[in-house]
Amino acid sequence: MDKRIARELAQLEATLTQSAERHEQLLSLMRRQRDALRQAQGEQVADLSRQENAVVQAISELEKRRLELVASLTVAVLPGATQPMRMRELAEQLPEPARGRLLVLREKLRERIVAVKEQSSVSRRASESLLSHMQGLVQSLSHVSARGAGYDRPGVSRHALPAIGTISMTA
Numbered sequence: 001m002d003k004r005i006a007r008e009l010a011q012l013e014a015t016l017t018q019s020a021e022r023h024e025q026l027l028s029l030m031r032r033q034r035d036a037l038r039q040a041q042g043e044q045v046a047d048l049s050r051q052e053n054a055v056v057q058a059i060s061e062l063e064k065r066r067l068e069l070v071a072s073l074t075v076a077v078l079p080g081a082t083q084p085m086r087m088r089e090l091a092e093q094l095p096e097p098a099r100g101r102l103l104v105l106r107e108k109l110r111e112r113i114v115a116v117k118e119q120s121s122v123s124r125r126a127s128e129s130l131l132s133h134m135q136g137l138v139q140s141l142s143h144v145s146a147r148g149a150g151y152d153r154p155g156v157s158r159h160a161l162p163a164i165g166t167i168s169m170t171a
Contacts, residue, residue, distance in 0.1 A: 001095060005076050009098050012069040016105040019062040023112035026055045030119045034126060
């Protein structure tokens with residue numbers, strides 16, 4: 001293996017390692033954000049969102065670098081290639097121990113990405129549930145303030161309530 005390929009492989013391995021670390025960091029932030037959301041800590045949710053955004057930007061930059069390295073290594077391994085290989089295909093073209101290291105790092109990164117997707121799905125569902133609950137509360141308060149009852153059961157007549165002039169709410 002020539003020096004250029006070895007150097008780019010080392011850079012690719014470092015990039016994959018950093019990306020896996022950033023995904024792990026993102027996962028931790030998402031869990032903390034979910035807990036803060038559960039405890040209604042608005043400022044902490046906002047702060048964690050800012051931190052999360054910074055980590056996502058770092059992941060994006062690492063992904064750009066990974067794509068550049070894979071494209072360069074593809075041309076080095078298969079000079080006539082018209083498009084970059086996938087990571088697995090590239091790894092299979094390399095001799096051991098580079099092949100094994102690349103496949104292990106690739107799998108580690110994939111596991112982290114799957115975990116982030118799962119956590120993102122949980123957070124999305126929790127946020128949607130909270131939003132739905134808050135919309136219901138606002139509708140109920142709106143109805144009460146317009147001289148209607150807040151809740152009613154089917155078949156039960158509503159009792160008109162006095163109009164509310166002002167509402168003071170705190171979370």
